[in-house]
Amino acid sequence: MPTMPASSWASPLRVPLPEPVINDKPFDEPLELPPHLSTMIEQFANVDPAPWQEDATTSFFQPPPGLAAEQPLAGPKVAQNAPKSVVPVASDVELPPGIKIFGIDYAGSMCTRVEWRIDDLNGKLQASMGRPLVSPPFAALGLPNLRLMVFPDGRETMKNARSSERKGLYTQMIKKGPLHGSLKLKADCLQCATVMTVNLLVGQVRAGPLVYDFSEQAIHGLDDFGVDWLKQVDRGNGSLTVGIEILDVRPQP
Structure with a gap:
């Protein structure tokens, strides 16, 4: 096999090195850099650092695909200006319209x-x-499928009224009281x-504590709060x- 001349071999790439920076001035004088380095330093010196600062709620850097961002620990979210006696209850299930569930201090103890x-x-x-x-x-405290029921005639004032009079009496009761x-x-x-030991609430009126045994029957409550419910209605x-x-x-x- 013929040998190739040495002149045909690939020669290594020769890259010129920058001139060394020699400081022949006293230490108290600033070092003079080459023009190309001085220009780069001036460009970085003019960069606004604000976009690189991490925000309190969102990070400037996004995680790569497939890697989830770090999440805060799970737990109830309490507003900073919320009263100490009221603590929202964390729930993974969205509550139905009109329903609110939260913790509250009653007689020195927290209740739901x-x-x-x-x-x-x-x-x-x-x-x-x-009809009610x-x-x-x-659901509350692990008890599923709970319901509140309002019966509009707790004292059964229309029970003895004639059927022809009941509609008029009922309309007057719910409109005028x-x-x-x-x-x-x-x-x-x-x-x-x-x-269960509970308090029942109508507007600003509280009745209780009341003790109910749900092994005897599925519905318990109070028939008469002793107040006119219309006075507890929000006028607005x-x-x-x-x-x-x-x-x-x-x-x-």
């Missing part, structure tokens, strides 16, 4: 409070014609017999807020 806002109370009572208003189902209703809690999907939008405070839950063997 459920509020149901009944919009257009007069219109809903007029349409129901004496029933809230959307909700006094309106005496009953508020009850329905718990018909409990896995075991349960005794015609809504009424009723609710329950769950103070204690004791499953029975």
Whole structure:
């Protein structure tokens, strides 16, 4: 096999090195850099550092595909200006319209409070014609499918009235008052017999503590709060807020 002349071999790439920077001046004088280095330093000196600063809520750098960004630890979110006696309850399930669930300080202990806002109370009572208003189902403290029920005639004032008079009496009661209703809690999907200690709420009126044994029946509540419910209605939008405070839950063997 013939040998190739040495002149045909690939010669290494020769790259000229920059001239060394020699500082022959005293140490207290600034070092003079070559023009190309001075220009680069001036360009970086004029860069605004603000975009590179990490924001408190979002990071300037995005994670690569397939790698999730770091998430904050799970837990209840409490507003900075929220009262200490009210703590929102974290829930993975979106609550139905009109339902609010949060923690509240009652008699020095935290309890779970459920509020149901009944919009257009007069219109809903007029349409129901004496039948109970029933809230959307909700869950609290591990108890599923709970419902609040409002009965518009807690004192049964129209029970003895003639059928021809009942509609007129009912319309007058829900429009002009006094309106005496009953508020009850329905718990018909409990896995075991349960005794609950609760407060019942109508507007600004609280009744309780009340102890109910749901092993005996699925619906418990108070027939008469002793107040005119129309006086608890929000004059601005015609809504009424009723609710329950769950103070204690004791499953029975």
